[in-house]
Each structure stands twice: as structure tokens, then as C-alpha cells.
Amino acid sequence: MSAEGMLSALVAFRSVVGTRNGALIDYIRDYLASYDIASAVISGPEGDRFNLFATIGPKNVPGYILSGHIDVVPANETGWASDPFRLRNVEDRLIGRGAVDMKGFVAAVLSSVPELAALELQQPIHIALSYDEEAGCRGVPHLIEKLPTLCAPPLGCIVGEPSGLKPVLRHKGKAAIRIKAEGVAGHSSRPDLGQNAIHALLPALKAVADEAANQEKSGPRDPHFAPPYSTLQIGVISGGEALNIIPSHAEAEFEARAVPGLDPLALLQGALAEVEASEALAAEVIASYPALSLDEDHPLxxxxxxxxxxxxxxxxxxxxxxxxxxxxxVPSIVCGPGDISRAHKPEEYITVDELNDAQAMVLRLGRRLAAGAASGETGRAL
Known part of the structure; x- marks a missing residue:
């Protein structure tokens, strides 16, 4: 199957973040099985969402992971010219939800499978597909936990998030939390008879705003990033019914983006400490993943x-x-086709050339690993 044909098949699955993805996983597993490639399907705690891990070549030899997510953001925006889950080719733009973020890379990998399977790889290529990346990389930790049982320690991982097929060495880490406040409703003329849920949130709001200012003023710097320091923000806040009613419920969502070397969740500890100190507050971690930092001189x-x-x-x-x-x-780098600026927008697309270039990159890796034994390089970074 061509890369474009594979992308069309993948886009047709409505694998929206936070929803079941079993049908898509079954499709990919059956496709790989048709080339005698077995897949490990790793369930998440939700019970209706799954990761997939497959190996082409010897499992007991160190190799490389090609990683991508198969969930997509919803396609509810106005501006789509037709069904977002039916791929269209308009002047060599392949348009559809997930075309660039990031079913394009997944299609490039899967469409390479027939040739990779015929290469008799001396070092393996592992295919790692995860769910709910768009909700803060919720699926892939369950796959990573199983890696020691799935393959020899990998030499590296290429994550195919759209980067213009340029290898990216670094990105910030991120954590997001939601804090809910419960109060007691009543008439605003008698605040002594109620408990204001919005007021209960104020210490946590202040803690985040103060930490944001602290990081900007005196936090660690990394000149590779703009801005070069860690950032925090209050992104969503809601609560209350009317001005003359004491609000009985309120909630806010907070985000931290940390430079390498800092735990992004630790930046939110001030807000979480306020939760611990108040019976009116409860917190939930929405997402948390660490920064990436790979040295320029690393073999990967x-x-x-x-x-x-x-x-x-x-x-x-x-x-x-x-x-x-x-x-x-696992040493890791980001390198995938297309432009991230097209993601999460109506008429999302990847070009035919970008898709084919990504497939060519995957096949170059395969030919390199097939040649490794002849050059005596099997089992170490190429």
C-alpha cells in the first residue's frame, strides 16, 4: 500500500483523543500480521484504549523505535470543506484530521513495512503507537513500562511529530492540573451564611502567578528556548451562576512548561500545597511529561x-x-513530516512530497540497519 493509501485508511478511523481506539489498533495489527509481524497490544487503565508495539527484525538486538500517536484532536471547527475523516487530495495537499498530527508519520512507517520486512534487518526497527497523546501523553507511559519485556534496550527513539523532517534536539516539559473548589450557595447579601468557592481558589491562583513571576525573574535559563525560562499560567477558570448568588462551585486549570532539568509538576507545588491546606479544594493532574534534551554530538x-x-x-x-x-x-529525538502550524486547524494537511520524504527516511534507516552486520556495527549506535 502506498503512503497516501495508508494515510487515507488511518484518517478514516475517528480516533479522537479520549475515545476508544480498538478498531484502529485491530486494523494495524492485522496489517502487520499479513507480513508475519507480531504486535503486542498494551491496554491502558481506561480499558477501551490501547498502545501497540511491533518489531521488525531480531528482538534480542538493540535497535531503534519509531514512535507516533494515533489519537487526533476533535474536528468540530468550522472551516472544513468536507468530512474531516475522509482524506482528500487537493493539488497534492492531503487534507484530513490527523493528516499532519500525526497520522502522516504513522502512515509513512506502516507503508514501509513490506520493504522493511524483506530487508532481513540485522538490527530491529520497533514501531510504537500510543493513544491519548493529545491529552498529555497519557497512553505511552504504559507502553514504556513494558519495554524491558518487549525488546532489547533500544539505541534510540525517533518521534515523528511534525518538524519539517528536521531533527529536533529539545523541547520543554509540561504539567497541567485542575483544582476544584466546593462551597455553599446563598444570597450574596448574607456571605456569612455561605462559602464562596471562587474565594477558596484565590490562594492557589496567587501561588501560580507568584511562581510564574519568580521563574521569569530568577528561574534557570536555557538559551535554546523562547522564552529561555520556565513558564506558568492560569489558562481556564470558571464558577458562579449570578452576581447575587454565592458561588458553590469553581475550578481552574493551571499549566507549567519547564526547561530541561526542572520537573514541570514541581513548579505547581505551591498551588498543590494550597489544596492540601484547604478542605474546600481538590486537585487532579491532567498531564505531566518531562522535557527533552539531546546533545548535538549524540550518535542519534x-x-x-x-x-x-x-x-x-x-x-x-x-x-x-x-x-x-x-x-x-532511551535516547530520543523529534523528526517528522509536515508543519506543526497546520495541526489542530480546519483543513489540516500534509503534502504528498512531505509524506513520501518521510517514507524515504524510514526506508533509509531500514537499509542502514540491514547493512550493519556487513560493516561490523550490529548492536551499537550507527
Missing amino acids: AGLAAELSGQALVEAVSYGTEAGLFQAAG
């Missing part, structure tokens, strides 16, 4: 630059599962 950086034919990029502003793989001891 050189390999990715060679495979992609593109120069290294020092840093990007978005986050990926690469930080989680790196935290688990």
Missing part, C-alpha cells in the same frame, strides 16, 4: 540528520512523548 542526532537530510534544530515550543522515552533511558 547525527543519525537523524543523515537519514532526514536536514540540519539539526536546537529546540521547539511544543512537547512530545520523546521526553518520556528519554527519561526511561
Whole structure:
């Protein structure tokens, strides 16, 4: 199947973040099985969402992971010219939800399988597909936890998030929390008879705003990023019914983005401490993943630059599962087709050339690993 044909098949599955994805996983597993490639399906705690891990080549030899997520954001925006889940080719733009973020990379990998399977790889290529990345990389930790039982320690991981097929060395880590406040409703003329839920949130709000100012003023710097310091913000706040009613419920969502070396969740500890100190508050961690930081002289950086034919990029502003793989001891880099600016928008697209270039990169990796034994390089970074 061509890369475009595979992308069309993948886009047709409405694998929206936070919803079941079993049908798509079954499709991919059956496709791989048709080339005698077995898949491990790793369930998450939700019970209706699954990761998939498959190996082409010897499992007991160190190799490389090609990682991507198969969930997409909802397609409820106005501006779609037709069904977002039916791929359209308009002047070599392949338009559909997830076309660039990031079923395009997944399609490039899967459409390469027939040739990869015929190469008799001396070092393996692992395919790692995860769910609910768009909700803060919720699925992939369950896959990473199983890695020691699935393969030999990998030499590296290439995460195919759209980067213009340029290898990206760094991104910030992210944590997000939701804090809910419960109060007692009543007439605003008698605040002594009620409990104001919005007021209960104020110490947590202040803690986040203060920490944001602290990081901007005196937090650690990393010149690879803009801005070069860790950031925090209060992104969503809601509560109350009317001005003359004491609000009985309120909630807010907070985000921290941390430079490498800082735990993003630790930046929110001030707000979480306020939760611990108040019976009116409860907190939930929405997302948390670490930063990515790979040295320019790491063998994986050189390999990715060679495979992609593109120069290294020092840093990007978005986050990926690469930080989680790196935290688990797997050197990681981001390198995928298309432009991230097209993601999460109506008429999302990847071009035919971008898709084919990504497939060519995957096949170059396969041919490199098939040639490894002849050059005596099997079992170490190429």
C-alpha cells in the first residue's frame, strides 16, 4: 500500500483523543500480521484504549523505535470543506484530521513495512503507537513500562511529530492540573451564611502567578528556548451562576512548561500545597511529561540528520512523548513530516512530497540497519 493509501485508511478511523481506539489498533495489527509481524497490544487503565508495539527484525538486538500517536484532536471547527475523516487530495495537499498530527508519520512507517520486512534487518526497527497523546501523553507511559519485556534496550527513539523532517534536539516539559473548589450557595447579601468557592481558589491562583513571576525573574535559563525560562499560567477558570448568588462551585486549570532539568509538576507545588491546606479544594493532574534534551554530538542526532537530510534544530515550543522515552533511558529525538502550524486547524494537511520524504527516511534507516552486520556495527549506535 502506498503512503497516501495508508494515510487515507488511518484518517478514516475517528480516533479522537479520549475515545476508544480498538478498531484502529485491530486494523494495524492485522496489517502487520499479513507480513508475519507480531504486535503486542498494551491496554491502558481506561480499558477501551490501547498502545501497540511491533518489531521488525531480531528482538534480542538493540535497535531503534519509531514512535507516533494515533489519537487526533476533535474536528468540530468550522472551516472544513468536507468530512474531516475522509482524506482528500487537493493539488497534492492531503487534507484530513490527523493528516499532519500525526497520522502522516504513522502512515509513512506502516507503508514501509513490506520493504522493511524483506530487508532481513540485522538490527530491529520497533514501531510504537500510543493513544491519548493529545491529552498529555497519557497512553505511552504504559507502553514504556513494558519495554524491558518487549525488546532489547533500544539505541534510540525517533518521534515523528511534525518538524519539517528536521531533527529536533529539545523541547520543554509540561504539567497541567485542575483544582476544584466546593462551597455553599446563598444570597450574596448574607456571605456569612455561605462559602464562596471562587474565594477558596484565590490562594492557589496567587501561588501560580507568584511562581510564574519568580521563574521569569530568577528561574534557570536555557538559551535554546523562547522564552529561555520556565513558564506558568492560569489558562481556564470558571464558577458562579449570578452576581447575587454565592458561588458553590469553581475550578481552574493551571499549566507549567519547564526547561530541561526542572520537573514541570514541581513548579505547581505551591498551588498543590494550597489544596492540601484547604478542605474546600481538590486537585487532579491532567498531564505531566518531562522535557527533552539531546546533545548535538549524540550518535542519534547525527543519525537523524543523515537519514532526514536536514540540519539539526536546537529546540521547539511544543512537547512530545520523546521526553518520556528519554527519561526511561532511551535516547530520543523529534523528526517528522509536515508543519506543526497546520495541526489542530480546519483543513489540516500534509503534502504528498512531505509524506513520501518521510517514507524515504524510514526506508533509509531500514537499509542502514540491514547493512550493519556487513560493516561490523550490529548492536551499537550507527
